[in-house]
Every structure is written in structure tokens, then in C-alpha cells.
Amino acid sequence: MTSLEPLLALQERDLALDRLRHRRQTLPERATLAATESTIALLESELDRARAARDEVEREERKLGDEVQTLADQAQAAERRLYSGEIASPRELQALQADVSQLRRHQHSVEERQLAAMEQREPLDARAAELESELRNSEAAAQEARTALASAEGAIDDEMTVESEARGGVAAGLDAALVADYELRRKKGNGAGAARLVGNSCQGCHLTIPATEVDRIRKAPPGTIAYCDNCSCILVP
Numbered sequence: 001m002t003s004l005e006p007l008l009a010l011q012e013r014d015l016a017l018d019r020l021r022h023r024r025q026t027l028p029e030r031a032t033l034a035a036t037e038s039t040i041a042l043l044e045s046e047l048d049r050a051r052a053a054r055d056e057v058e059r060e061e062r063k064l065g066d067e068v069q070t071l072a073d074q075a076q077a078a079e080r081r082l083y084s085g086e087i088a089s090p091r092e093l094q095a096l097q098a099d100v101s102q103l104r105r106h107q108h109s110v111e112e113r114q115l116a117a118m119e120q121r122e123p124l125d126a127r128a129a130e131l132e133s134e135l136r137n138s139e140a141a142a143q144e145a146r147t148a149l150a151s152a153e154g155a156i157d158d159e160m161t162v163e164s165e166a167r168g169g170v171a172a173g174l175d176a177a178l179v180a181d182y183e184l185r186r187k188k189g190n191g192a193g194a195a196r197l198v199g200n201s202c203q204g205c206h207l208t209i210p211a212t213e214v215d216r217i218r219k220a221p222p223g224t225i226a227y228c229d230n231c232s233c234i235l236v237p
Contacts, residue, residue, distance in 0.1 A: 003223055004236045006174055007182055007194035013167035017160060018191055024156045033145035040138045047131040054124035057117055064114035068107055075103035181225075185233050194234040205231035 078100045087093050171179050186193025195204030200214050207230040217226045218237050226235045 004178075004194070004225075004234065006170055007178070007234060008196060008236055010167065010170045010174065010179070010182065011186075011192070011194045013163060013170055014186065014193070015191065016163050017167065020156055020160045020163065024153060024160075027149060027152050027156075029145060029149040029152050033142060033149055036138055036142040036145050040135065040142060043131055043135045043138060047128065047135060050124060050128045050131055054121060054128055057121045057124060061114060061117040061121060064110055064117060068110050068114060071103055071107040071110060075100055075107060078103060178225075182234055185227075189231050189233050192231055192233045194236055195228065195231075197235045197237045202228040202230060202233065202235060204228060204233040207231070209235075 078096060081087065082093065082096050082100060087096065182193040184193075189204065192204035195202050197203070197209070197214065197217060200208050200211060202209055205228060207228075209229060213226075213229065217224075217235060220226065226237075227233065228235055
């Protein structure tokens, strides 16, 4: 019968591939990128709020500016009429003059509110600009992290290609049914499909096998398939 020894070589190749996959998933570059992308998301959210607050104040500022212009136009029109000589009635002139004064007072009041809005907008503009700068820096850092991650992944992928080819070479020398049995047990056994029998212990689960079973396995013809009673992997004496 076929020797089971190559199964251990196959197991070693598979364990090496498992380690490479784990390394790939736990690359520090991946964690760095995730942290940077999280920072970007927070900055984008904060920037949206800052812009919304600034835009609201800016809209109010424009609205007040339009109102100031309207009041100024109305006051100027009233003043032109006041000094045009068209109105002879003292009472009507007095009323028009009162209107001009009222319009100018109202204009001045709105101008003060407009100035207050401008002063309120200045720190909001500054905060938005600060966040935009931080966001640009974080986006640049994220791009650097993506490049570093791609490089690190590529190096591991190259190792995995070499290991996979070596694994294929080992598997090609084994019976297909035996390999299928091994792979099924490896899947069920969390990575252990075959293991060396050392003394009375299975090196897959490191648990003791009954002496009578060990004796039976060791006396069986080479290539006889035997399984660990604890972890079900194929035992290689």
C-alpha cells in the first residue's frame, strides 16, 4: 500500500499556507489603513456639520445684506423725494422726513445684525478650513497605507504561490481518495488532517490513544489508514 508519510509533508504545506493567510489578514498595514479610514469618516462627518453651520450663517448674512440694500434704496428714494421740491405741504414733508429717519434706523439695525453674522461666520470658516486640511492629510495617509498594504500583500501572495505549487506537487503523488479524506478531516479538525503518532500520543491533538489501539496501528501493514479517536485525523506511525 502507499506510504502515508507524504501526508505529513502535505500537512506541513497546508499549515504553512494557513500561517501565510493569517499573516495576510493581520498585516499591520491593514490595521493602519482601517484606522486611517475611520479617521477620514469622522472628519468627513464633522466637516459636513461645520459646513452646514457655516452655510446657514452665510445664508442669513446674505439675507440681511439684501435687506440692508432694500432699506438703503427705499431711504435714498425717500430722500430724493424729500429734497426734490415736489412736496410743498409742511406736514407731508415732516412725515416723509420721519419715514427717512425710520428707514435709516432700521437699516442701521439690520447692518449690525449683518456684522454679527459675519463675525459668527469667521470662526466657522476657519474650522471648516482646518477640517479640510486634516481631511486632505488623512486621505494622503490612507493612500500611502493602501500602497504599503498592497506591497505587503503582494509579497505574501508570492510566498503563497510558491507554497501552493509545492503543496500541489506533494498532493499529486498521493491517491486522490486519500487526499480527499485528509482534506475533509482537516476541515473538520480545524487544520489537522494528518498527524504523527508518537508513543501513545497523536501529535494533532496531543491526546493519548489507548495502548491496544496504538499496538494495532503499529502492527498493521504499511499504508493502512487509521484515525485518531480524539480528533479524527489520519495517524501516521
